[in-house]
Every structure is written in C-alpha cells, then in structure tokens.
Amino acid sequence: MWPTSFRRREDAMSSLPKAEEAVSSPLGEPRARFLSTVSWSTVGPLLALLLAGAFFASRTDRFLTGQNLSLVVQQSMVVGVLAIGQTLVILTAGIDLSCGAVMALGGIVMTRQAVVGGVNPIVAIGLGVGVCAAFGALNGALVTRVRLPPFIVTLGTLNIAFAVTQIYSRAQTITNVPDSQTFWGNTFRIEKTAITYGTVLMFALYLLAWFVLRQTASGRHIYAVGNNLEAARLTGINTQALLFLVYTVAGLLYGVAALLSVGRTGVGDPNAGQTDNLASITAVVLGGTSLFGGRGTVLGTLIGVLIVGVFRNGLQLIGVASVYQVLVTGVLVILAVTVDQIARRRQV
C-alpha cells in the first residue's frame, strides 16, 4: 500500500474528482484556476509577511533598509533551496527528513575533495552535488521499489547521511575552501545594497520550479499523484517513475543548497543543516502547502521561508531573545495549518 497513513481518510472519497481537476485544469480556464490557487494558499502567508515587515519597520529604523532586507534573503537562501525540494516531495504526499543531513554531506564532500583530496574545485562541486542526487535517488528507489513510507525511508537516510558525514570528515570542519567554491556567497552592489549571488540563484530556482509545477505535464502530474496515487495511475501517469524523479530532483536541489551553504559560511561544516529538515518543512507549511499532498505552491514556500527569516532578523534587531523566534514560529505553523484546514473544508 502507498502511505495512506499520511493522508486523511476523507481523501479516499474526495480525491478522484480533485485529481482529475488538477490534471485537466491548465487546459480549461487557466486564469480562474490561477486566481483560486493563488488567492487562498498564498495571500494569507503574504499578508503575514507584510504585517511582520510593517511591525518590525515600526519598531526599528534599521529593519527597512535595502542592506538589511538583502541580509534577510541571504540568511534564508540555504533553507530556501532545501524547501523547494521539500515542497516537491510534500506535494506528492511524501516528506523528506533527510534533506539537511544530505546537504551537510554534499558540502563536506565538495570541500574535502577540493581541499584535502586535491580535486579540481569545480569537479569537486559536481561530486558533492552528485552525492546529494544519489541520496535523493536512494530515497526515491526505497519509496517506489521497496514501497516503504517516505517518513521511514528518509528517517533512515537522515541518520545514514549524518553518520557518513561525520566519518568521512572525521568530524572536522574544512577550512581554506577555494574561492571558486564560495562564489555564491560573494556579493555585488546595486547602489549601496550588497546582494549575494546565491540569493539570485535561489530566486531563479523558485521561478523554475514554479514554471515546471504550473506549466508542464510532469508538474501537474505531481499534484495528481499527491491527491490520489491510484487515481493518477489509472489516468495513465507513470506514478513510480514520477515519484523516483521527484526524490532525485529534490536530492539535486539539496546539493545546490550545499553549495550555497559553503558559500555563505565559507567552510565545509559537518554539523550543518541539523535542524534544516524541520526548518524546510516549517517553511512549506507556512507557505500554505498541505502536508497531505496535492495542494500548495512553491511561491508560498518562498514566502514561508521569508516569514521565518524576517522574524529571526526582526526580533534580533529589536533585542528579543532568540528563544522567542522559536515560539513565534510554532504559533505561525499552527495558524498556517488552521488556514489550510479551513480552505480545505471550503473546497470539499
């Protein structure tokens, strides 16, 4: 059985027509469909983001500056890219607990190969990203071939990736990373504001994911699979191949996140990303994507990532202890899921 445990029971009854709707909608009334998906799932988070911004801007004049906003985005770029992969997986009604650990491994592989192994830095980046994609493919294979629930599979690979990282790195941070590997942490200036290259890459990846999910058949199929795997299969979608692809692409994205992480901190850090799995899931949920699959947008996830970033930065600027950032995040998650449930009941 496909992981019914991650679905709500009512899906069994309601999902068939919805899956059909999701698959066919781009063909008919695209504009109406666009408005309906954007309005409920993205406007709420966007409103929360703007209100949070207004709140912090009113409390300190250091918040609403180009430099600070650029900083918030830069601080969000690693989890931001992880969250794209996480969104893809969650849209298929899966979950990926391994993303942060896989990213840490990728970062260690690319930096250690270059610094200790003497491999050409660019080739080493390829190796690191490749290892991440391989872990994604492993997740995908276990989910589709062995038919294990994604939660269990990725809980396993989370531990495997963490242990391999510690063993391979001997728990040592890699320093003196070559410049070509930290490129994405460099900045360019627009007037007085320093923009990090990595943030541009993050935005580009979001646009790409948005386009793929909305405008390509594979993208629509991801929603269909998330709504009801069996119904999607019966409409002729190769669901197993699609799921395998989703997990592999997610792994590839974690590799990119690893590169951004190395760029941001300037080192290969074996302890990177330990809480990023939950951070990325938090961002996805805050962005209005349903953990039960089939509903949500990648742009919502971007907003979710930025909400967390704005609170982290804003609360720090006004001198609130960091434990309150965690508290606020918890409250926001509950709010976001509540909104999701209301929207869901309305739709059914």
Add this chain to the structure above:
Amino acid sequence: MANPVSNRSWHGARSTKRLVIAGALLGALVAPLFSAATHSAGAQDEIIVGLITKTESNPFFVKMKEGAQDAADEAGATLLTGSGQFDADNASQVTAIENMVTAGAQGILITPGDTKAIVPAIEAAREAGVLVIALDTPTDPQDATDALFATDNFKAGVLIGQYAKAVQGDTPVQIATIDGSIGVTVSVLRHNGFLAGYGSAEADQATPVAALTQFAEDPRVVCSQDADGDQAKSQTAMENCLQANPEINLVYTINEPAARGVYTALQAIGRENDVMIVSVDGGCTGVEAVKAGEIAATSQQYPLRMAQLGVEAVVNFAETGETVEGYTDTGVTLITDQPQEGVESEDTEFGLANCWG
C-alpha cells in the same frame, strides 16, 4: 440534493464567521504596531552589546546571560542575545552575528559552537568595526577574535588530575575518560590537562597549544568514550566501559552532567563508593554532588565573570575606542571537601557561594 436557499444561508454564516476571525487576527497582529511606536530602538549614541551563546538551554549560558544583562543594565547599555539551536550550530550563530552588526552593536561576545567554521563571519564583523570577544571557548585560530575571556581549561584539567594523583598515590589505576564531542578544543584541553596533572608523560609534554587537537594517550586510560557531555549518553558510555573493564577505579568526566551519568552507572552495580569521579564545571548541582560525596572534586569556572568582563570591555570600547586583546583568564578553583596536601582547593561552601546554574 441540497436546498439552494439553506445552502446560501449556510455559506453566508460561514463567511461572516471567517471575516470575524480574520478581523480578530489582523487586529491582534496590528495592535503592537501602535504600542511599539513609542519605543523606537537604534538611537545613535546608544551602546549595544551582542551576546551569542552555543544554546539557550544550558544553565552555563543562562548564567552567562544573567551576568551580561546585569553588567549591561549597570552601564545603561542594550543587550542583544542570540544562540544556536544545538551545540555546534554554526549557521544560527553566523545569522546572529550578521543581525547584531546590522542592529548597530559596537561589540559582540560569542561562545563559538564550531571554533573554525565561525571564523569568516567573525572576520566580517570585525571588518565592519565591531569588537569581537570570545567567551569560554577560543576560536581556531584564537586570534580571529580581538580577545578571549575564558577559563584555562587545560589548568582546570590539571587541578583535578593533581588532586586524583594526590589521593591515589602509587596505587595502580584503571582510568575511564568520559569526554565531550570529538574535535571540540575544550574537550581535548580538559582531557589532556587531567592526564598531565596525573603525571602522564605524553600529556605533560604536550603544550596547551599542541594539546588543542588530539587526546594524549596514556596506558592507564583503559576506556575513552565521547558522550557529548550529556548525562544519559555518559551513563551509557560508562556502562559500556565497565562491561569491558570492570576494574576501572578512576573516572574523569568532561562536566558534571557526565559525572552524574557515570555515578548512576556505578550505583547500578554497587561500585559508587570505590570508584573516584573527578569533573569540571562548578555548577550548583555539581557542587552539591561534591558535597554529597558523589564527585570527589571538580574544577569550578565562572561564566558570570566572563560575561561581565566582556560587557565592560565592549562598553569601554564604545565610549573610548580602546580595544582589548589577548587572553584573560577568568579563573578556575578546585572544589572538594577532602583537601589533599600540596593541592590548593576550596570547600563546597565556597563552591556553593560561587556556583552557577
């Protein structure tokens, strides 16, 4: 089939309810905007001190924060705090540094979670004109920060090593060491200090600088386990050590939670009275354990003092432009109720009067 009229009224009621909920939420979110407008931070002459600890949950850092807050209040400075979510959470500490620089902090006090990985972020802050002082844990390299206010962890180890040697004399010992995480300098310094104090030839030769990177070997150490300084993990580690070497009669622990875990493991097999435990930290529960005879001796350190000195240094820098540099020893005292000749120590009364946590 649904009745269209009743359906509409149902829908209308739902919409109204949703509107009320949305309104209430919006109100709750907007309300602080107005109350907050009067309290605008960021005046130019304000002194802002940042304090970044490894975690929020360790009483050591809680005490450090208290000391910093008191010192900041006294000087009329604003204290910003940040921390990692786990001990080696470098990314969160980098983020906190950046935010504090943006907030206009003149100085940042930090206990680095990852001593190497944090260095580029500290360099960037110093380039922006911020005074950065490491508290408790040196960065690697140590001169990446302007100054270091810390316990001499090698000395902390030496004190309990000398004490154990004074008690044991020439009795043959089998030593277990329950250490902190691999690759953490504090863990290595205390371990090697303990062995040097106990008279280990290799550890004694290792200068504190060389001792930064790896544990010294000693044939008397029959079991070394890495337990993150965590009580539960230390208990498991000690149980396993005892399985392999039932004759262990001296245990060095990285900190007092580890010592408690070791004591519990010994208690389970009824050996708590004939195995000696020595530790480092001087937290209040740890000193209580010394008083109760569970731990023979502990090296007490002073986090509150580190934070106070740090805040004072930043305030002085903000006012006069004078920087601090190098290493300042914030002191360490051996606490035991069974003092040994030739080893200077204080009793648990002193320990409890100066403990943290």
